[in-house]
Amino acid sequence: MNSNNVTIYDVAREASVSMATVSRVVNGNPNVKPTTRKKVQDAIDRLGYRPNAVARGLASKKTTTVGVIVPDISNIFFADLARGIEDVATMYKYNIILGNSDSSRDKEVHLLNTLLGKQVDGIIFMGGRLHEDLVEEFKKSPVPIVLAATLNQGYDLPAVNIDYEQAAYDATKMLIDHGHDRIGFITGPLEQQINGEKKFAGYRRALEDSGLPFHEQDMILGNYTYASGLEAMQKMLERDDCPKAIFAGTDEMALGVIHAIQDAGYSVPDDFEVVGHDNTRLATMIRPKLTTVVQPMYDIGAVAMRLLTKILNSEEIEEKNVVLPHRIERRDSLRQD
């Protein structure tokens, strides 16, 4: 009783109707007499018919599948985002094909082409930087593309983000307002726009606004990982003029920073204050709990997918460049006011 290989034609014969009618029933087309509909439905149940989505995709040119390109799904940040995407996708009856790019230009381009070959109805892209080649490919895409937690560049794609510049400003400002005149800034590679153009800019603006100079050596670049945060802070601690306030580009780095400080025998927040970024689950899994910029990853994914469905349904779109609100979640890595 393998429910396999029973086709719409078999159902049609079983129900003594044409396959067109079966198709209408399956697709909920209203132009079917109720008695006929029942007859067909019974045949479907009896035969255990399951529509072949591939054939359907070929005939209708819609696959109800969207592609998701992500640097690395094993990264908690992107995993959360992906979950947001998938939940909304499910809500709208889409499935997602997921691919990891490792932020490699070649893999991104290759993945994109594979997905287009599979006739996905749309694509959600995440990546640190939009290489030119990739943008060229994007321009040629026959299906809509939405960026999630990824800044546009040279081509005006729909995108969902927070205001990274302002967020970095807020975090830095908060530390300055706590009486620090030097703020350490430990973040990811500047090639990635979010760091190089946004967080860095916000950091500097906050310094300037408060009349503080920018010291090159107060900024250390890592690669987002715990280890790189730990290492960066260790390096910073070696200096006599080590900043007593640190803004870390990700929570994971912030944990490394805190541990480096503690390993050196200092206290957070008494000796050092630390602010992270993203508010991943990690933020509460450390003592002291981490004060951090809330970037709603799940929501970014969910909104990006919703935006994509709107585009796919040709619904009216008020704003294709969505900026979600951010805030700072105050926890114990910052002293009480």
Add this chain to the structure above:
Amino acid sequence: MNSNNVTIYDVAREASVSMATVSRVVNGNPNVKPTTRKKVQDAIDRLGYRPNAVARGLASKKTTTVGVIVPDISNIFFADLARGIEDVATMYKYNIILGNSDSSRDKEVHLLNTLLGKQVDGIIFMGGRLHEDLVEEFKKSPVPIVLAATLNQGYDLPAVNIDYEQAAYDATKMLIDHGHDRIGFITGPLEQQINGEKKFAGYRRALEDSGLPFHEQDMILGNYTYASGLEAMQKMLERDDCPKAIFAGTDEMALGVIHAIQDAGYSVPDDFEVVGHDNTRLATMIRPKLTTVVQPMYDIGAVAMRLLTKILNSEEIEEKNVVLPHRIERRDSLRQD
């Protein structure tokens, strides 16, 4: 110059050959004269032809796509597993359709049917427990299914796991060998086989082997999260006869356990010793660093996918029930010997 909607037929005309020949070239079939192959390849490049995988899937009944059913991709554990799957999938030119089940029977069944409707070539399933209905569906599946980090039940599917019973035994035994006669056991719901049948059994066997009695109250069930680990340990600490050694079912719970202990003013490992399970990245993101059972998530995913490719290629399979090795990574949450 939209590379879209140029079909194999267009290429055939452009190259003055039949579409069958183009098909051969695209698929690397050797029965094509080199000059013809070149001619066709040129036409392909000139036109920017990209084969339509949907049409191909319909004609060949292969989609080079596999379905992956996972409880929750935002869980670091499954995210790692998924990454292993995807890497190997890419290696063998497959793509993956990813779906979250939240371990709900209904979602699992629904997802499975959706995937089968999409004509995936195979499925990798992860889930805490195989409900009967689901097993029934599995039996009817026209494509192979492989379990990853999921125990078989009532139907002999290919599966990739570690020896959870033995791992729990090893962890418990290690704590006993450190001089403890009561071992706290904090894990997830017993309905999930891995806990109820394996880890629990290993824990008890270790106790028995050492002539220790099993105390009901030394076991607390949570839901895998940090918060539930924290809470469980807090509850345990209220007791006078609180065990001084804890085996936690996941690293995340172990972190909660450690923090609960520290919050109460005790030291790990001086006052309490803790062993976790999984060796997720979290294990090194805490002080003291966590001693934990190494479950190679990435490898489990990778091996599961590799196993699936073997089945799909009808390669010979030495053992369809793969048990990967585990070990305990000793870190600072355990006292030096």
Add this chain to the structure above:
DNA sequence: CATGCGATATAAAACGTTTCCAAATGGAAA
């Protein structure tokens, strides 16, 4: 110079739907 054979190439039939257009049906109005 015919014959035969391997190597290549072609034509056409699947594959399982959707969808357009035309046909049948069934009442209501005339």
Add this chain to the structure above:
DNA sequence: TTTCCATTTGGAAACGTTTTATATCGCATG
């Protein structure tokens, strides 16, 4: 009754490949 529409159904052509059976080509062989 007819006539006419609206509703419901059916037929058949797409959709873009793979694949099978068949044809053609080129060339060595007898």
